[in-house]
Amino acid sequence: MLQCWLAHDERTPPAVGAVQFGELRRARPFGQCYGFDRAQPIDRYYIERFLESHAADIRGRVLEIEDDRYTRRFGTGVTRSDVLHFNADHPGATLQGDLADAPHIASNSYDCVVLTQTLQYIYDVAAAVVTVARICAPGGVVLASVPGISRTSDAQWSETWMWNFTSRGVRRLFGGVFKSDALNVRGHGNVLAATAFLHGLAVEDVDVKELDQYDEGYEICTTVRAQKN
Numbered sequence: 001m002l003q004c005w006l007a008h009d010e011r012t013p014p015a016v017g018a019v020q021f022g023e024l025r026r027a028r029p030f031g032q033c034y035g036f037d038r039a040q041p042i043d044r045y046y047i048e049r050f051l052e053s054h055a056a057d058i059r060g061r062v063l064e065i066e067d068d069r070y071t072r073r074f075g076t077g078v079t080r081s082d083v084l085h086f087n088a089d090h091p092g093a094t095l096q097g098d099l100a101d102a103p104h105i106a107s108n109s110y111d112c113v114v115l116t117q118t119l120q121y122i123y124d125v126a127a128a129v130v131t132v133a134r135i136c137a138p139g140g141v142v143l144a145s146v147p148g149i150s151r152t153s154d155a156q157w158s159e160t161w162m163w164n165f166t167s168r169g170v171r172r173l174f175g176g177v178f179k180s181d182a183l184n185v186r187g188h189g190n191v192l193a194a195t196a197f198l199h200g201l202a203v204e205d206v207d208v209k210e211l212d213q214y215d216e217g218y219e220i221c222t223t224v225r226a227q228k229n
């Protein structure tokens, strides 16, 4: 018989067949927009809290992917703001390219790279992390987030969603490039957060105290602060 971990929750689970699924008894989610169509998406709760707690790193020359929303929102003392997009001619982008192969981006260029929810789209993800380390200036910081348990399709990027991550894998991935004492990797989520997120519910649908409980078996995202020596 399959060996199971003891449940963290000491309450006795319902008998087999007696679970009250209520509104969750449905094969299709409530929403298909990660919660963006309701209020704050649950993964963004963790991601934005992480960026806020590292706002002091978002300074000097900053590179962000797709747009500069987090550079503007959390940055202080930003002297240059670049935006990288995979597609040419994306409005607001100052650079175009594939992070897995970007020799045109000069080495040692950025004091901070804000790399949220992007690595899942890159097949050669290890090469992308090497690029990010290369383009960081000495002492520069990468603030990254990647999805774990998550819906894996959206209108724009479904075709290239390649990966979902665990904090274990992310520690190995970044640990191959950054020194361990300069690396802080943290998983976020629990079964309630994961269930609500998969249904496209929002932070406002739950209690943030519930989101703050961490269960390593149910990470919905992982955040990374990595500093280049």
Ligand SMILES: C[S@@+](CC[C@H](N)C(=O)[O-])C[C@H]1O[C@@H](n2cnc3c(N)ncnc32)[C@H](O)[C@@H]1O
Residues within 6 Å of the ligand: 064, 065, 066, 067, 084, 085, 086, 087, 097, 098, 099, 100, 116, 117, 118, 121, 122, 157, 160
């Ligand atoms: C959903 S957006 C994520 C970025 C956004 N800042 C955020 O926090 O949601 C996905 C981004 O991944 C970028 N992307 C996809 N493949 C890429 C690649 N190979 N190299 C660099 N960027 C890539 C696209 O430019 C796109 O802007």
